[in-house]
Amino acid sequence: MNEVLFVVPLWVDLSAVAIGAVQGAMFAARFQDRQLDWLGVAIIGVVVGLGGGLIRDILLGQVPASLQNNWYLPVASGAALLGMLLLRTVTRLGPVIIGLDALTIGMFGAIGSTKALAAGLPVIPAIFVGTVSAVGGSVLRDVMLGVPVALMHVGSLYAVAAAVGTALLVLAVTFGTPLGIAAIVGVSSTAVIRLLAVRFGWTLPEQRQIGGWRIWRRSTRG
Amino acid sequence: MNEVLFVVPLWVDLSAVAIGAVQGAMFAARFQDRQLDWLGVAIIGVVVGLGGGLIRDILLGQVPASLQNNWYLPVASGAALLGMLLLRTVTRLGPVIIGLDALTIGMFGAIGSTKALAAGLPVIPAIFVGTVSAVGGSVLRDVMLGVPVALMHVGSLYAVAAAVGTALLVLAVTFGTPLGIAAIVGVSSTAVIRLLAVRFGWTLPEQRQIGGWRIWRRSTRG
Amino acid sequence: MNEVLFVVPLWVDLSAVAIGAVQGAMFAARFQDRQLDWLGVAIIGVVVGLGGGLIRDILLGQVPASLQNNWYLPVASGAALLGMLLLRTVTRLGPVIIGLDALTIGMFGAIGSTKALAAGLPVIPAIFVGTVSAVGGSVLRDVMLGVPVALMHVGSLYAVAAAVGTALLVLAVTFGTPLGIAAIVGVSSTAVIRLLAVRFGWTLPEQRQIGGWRIWRRSTRG
Numbered sequence: 022m023n024e025v026l027f028v029v030p031l032w033v034d035l036s037a038v039a040i041g042a043v044q045g046a047m048f049a050a051r052f053q054d055r056q057l058d059w060l061g062v063a064i065i066g067v068v069v070g071l072g073g074g075l076i077r078d079i080l081l082g083q084v085p086a087s088l089q090n091n092w093y094l095p096v097a098s099g100a101a102l103l104g105m106l107l108l109r110t111v112t113r114l115g116p117v118i119i120g121l122d123a124l125t126i127g128m129f130g131a132i133g134s135t136k137a138l139a140a141g142l143p144v145i146p147a148i149f150v151g152t153v154s155a156v157g158g159s160v161l162r163d164v165m166l167g168v169p170v171a172l173m174h175v176g177s178l179y180a181v182a183a184a185v186g187t188a189l190l191v192l193a194v195t196f197g198t199p200l201g202i203a204a205i206v207g208v209s210s211t212a213v214i215r216l217l218a219v220r221f222g223w224t225l226p227e228q229r230q231i232g233g234w235r236i237w238r239r240s241t242r243g
Numbered sequence: 244m245n246e247v248l249f250v251v252p253l254w255v256d257l258s259a260v261a262i263g264a265v266q267g268a269m270f271a272a273r274f275q276d277r278q279l280d281w282l283g284v285a286i287i288g289v290v291v292g293l294g295g296g297l298i299r300d301i302l303l304g305q306v307p308a309s310l311q312n313n314w315y316l317p318v319a320s321g322a323a324l325l326g327m328l329l330l331r332t333v334t335r336l337g338p339v340i341i342g343l344d345a346l347t348i349g350m351f352g353a354i355g356s357t358k359a360l361a362a363g364l365p366v367i368p369a370i371f372v373g374t375v376s377a378v379g380g381s382v383l384r385d386v387m388l389g390v391p392v393a394l395m396h397v398g399s400l401y402a403v404a405a406a407v408g409t410a411l412l413v414l415a416v417t418f419g420t421p422l423g424i425a426a427i428v429g430v431s432s433t434a435v436i437r438l439l440a441v442r443f444g445w446t447l448p449e450q451r452q453i454g455g456w457r458i459w460r461r462s463t464r465g
Numbered sequence: 466m467n468e469v470l471f472v473v474p475l476w477v478d479l480s481a482v483a484i485g486a487v488q489g490a491m492f493a494a495r496f497q498d499r500q501l502d503w504l505g506v507a508i509i510g511v512v513v514g515l516g517g518g519l520i521r522d523i524l525l526g527q528v529p530a531s532l533q534n535n536w537y538l539p540v541a542s543g544a545a546l547l548g549m550l551l552l553r554t555v556t557r558l559g560p561v562i563i564g565l566d567a568l569t570i571g572m573f574g575a576i577g578s579t580k581a582l583a584a585g586l587p588v589i590p591a592i593f594v595g596t597v598s599a600v601g602g603s604v605l606r607d608v609m610l611g612v613p614v615a616l617m618h619v620g621s622l623y624a625v626a627a628a629v630g631t632a633l634l635v636l637a638v639t640f641g642t643p644l645g646i647a648a649i650v651g652v653s654s655t656a657v658i659r660l661l662a663v664r665f666g667w668t669l670p671e672q673r674q675i676g677g678w679r680i681w682r683r684s685t686r687g
Contacts, residue, residue, distance in 0.1 A: 061617030082306045084526045088590035146310035167613040169389040173283030304528045368532035391611040395505030402504055
């Protein structure tokens with residue numbers, strides 16, 4: 022089943038890592054009162070750029086891909102530091118970065134879910150591993166910064182975009198679609214959902230109970 | 244040494260996962276001001292229901308059992324969402340849930356410690372892995388929600404109950420007790436200690452130093 | 466390549482674990498208002514004393530060394546509890562503890578990076594794994610206590626000391642230096658940098674952007 026592995030060229034993977042790391046640096050810039058030093062910024066770059074892949078490989082019982090190669094760590098920490106130094110330019114490129122990031126989470130999801138399928142996992146765990154590959158870096162980032170994990174709160178469908186894209190990819194592969202087509206469908210679905218969510222401010226409903234509207238309204242007024 | 248593995252039928256394990264996930268949803272319901280969305284509740288279900296087993300298998304260097312089967316993830320996230328929707332009913336069932344949960348941590352501890360013994364770990368690490376299996380989900384839950392980890396603070400002997408039960412099980416197995424009897428002793432010890440702790444409000448002493456009473460009292464007054 | 470493995474006698478490794486655990490207990494003592502109980506203190510000891518090695522072995526895809534032996538867990542939790550009870554004595558020994566700790570992070574870095582090289586990792590990931598071995602315990606400690614991760618904020622070059630020492634060791638080994646000499650160079654570099662940083666209050670620069678001084682000053686005044 023090794024032929025379902027969606028492999029991208031190293032430079033594409035490293036570019037995705039760099040985009041994640043720059044996003045991490047932009048996020049960290051909001052915490053200037055918390056005195057992150059340069060090392061902290063470099064760590065955030067490593068965590069956001071490589072975290073999803075680290076969790077993916079640990080779940081699959083493998084030595085992380087980013088530790089089997091000398092490129093990943095310098096690219097992730099270097100991109101974060103560059104993003105920090107060029108913050109104004111990077112912020113001006115906001116829409117470009119959001120677009121590249123949408124593509125990036127799609128790609129991380131595709132790499133993760135096909136790697137899980139290749140390791141022999143059933144379809145639902147493979148979708149889970151793909152989604153975790155895409156969003157794991159942002160979870161680790163929030164835990165390291167000591168802020169509530171963003172994707173659990175009413176937000177912009179980050180994880181849902183990743184889950185839908187990887188689910189489409191995994192289902193397509195399961196039903197015999199050639200991997201190239203399945204990957205294009207998966208990556209573009211994730212990217213499109215993510216971009217539409219950002220554009221139109223889509224969110225999931227908040228937690229609530231059936232028949233609990235009155236209690237609910239009282240509690241939100243308090 | 245594979246014969247020491249305490250295996251439960253899949254439906255029992257899935258029921259335990261579902262109980263953990265419902266508990267997770269009840270816990271998350273306290274955070275309505277933090278705007279957890281439906282995905283956040285589903286994630287809490289996965290984290291509380293499956294987290295202990297994930298940490299256990301990662302420590303043992305194995306692909307997590309919950310990722311080798313299509314059932315665990317939907318059961319955990321589905322149970323959490325059902326718990327959220329039926330919160331009032333679930334809350335009314337409080338004592339039943341506490342009872343089932345006490346049984347559940349006993350069972351997770353027994354599964355974890357025997358799996359560790361079967362993987363060749365010595366007795367003390369096996370007790371540790373069993374305890375982590377039982378309480379790991381609640382630790383991950385607190386980290387993901389950005390609240391202090393509950394089991395480290397003066398509480399209701401959650402981890403102690405798990406540790407005592409798994410220690411009895413591991414010692415019994417080491418001294419040649421048939422696994423079935425050892426497991427019953429271990430699971431029921433954990434459940435009974437946990438229930439007595441809830442009933443009588445047992446706690447461990449707070450941190451303090453020998454001869455430091457005066458300093459201590461001053462610091463608590465400040 | 467197994468000959469590059471820097472192995473220390475078990476009692477040296479256990480002493481290092483105990484020093485880490487005592488440091489953990491001293492750190493936890495600052496949180497008396499948070500009601501850590503005795504179990505919480507024991508957990509902090511395990512987390513600080515064994516956390517770096519746990520992360521190291523998980524990244525290398527191996528069952529953690531501290532779980533293959535009955536000594537590590539009792540030593541780590543026992544040292545933390547002893548440190549709690551004898552807090553006044555331990556605090557008076559402050560400079561001794563700081564010195565031993567500087568040696569300890571150097572040693573953990575050396576063990577971690579040579580174990581990574583022996584597992585076939587390239588040099589940069591090996592330096593990363595060594596650094597994580599040295600500082601991982603303190604990261605886990607902060608996450609478990611729900612406080613911001615110390616090493617990401619303007620601090621005392623804890624991680625930099627570990628990274629420089631492991632980098633020197635790995636480079637020396639790569640260029641053919643006998644392991645014993647390389648290890649002495651690495652461990653002593655880490656210890657010296659760490660002690661000088663504590664003595665002279667060295668810090669890394671905070672995060673900032675090129676040309677952003679005016680924005681920066683405004684934001685720090687706000």
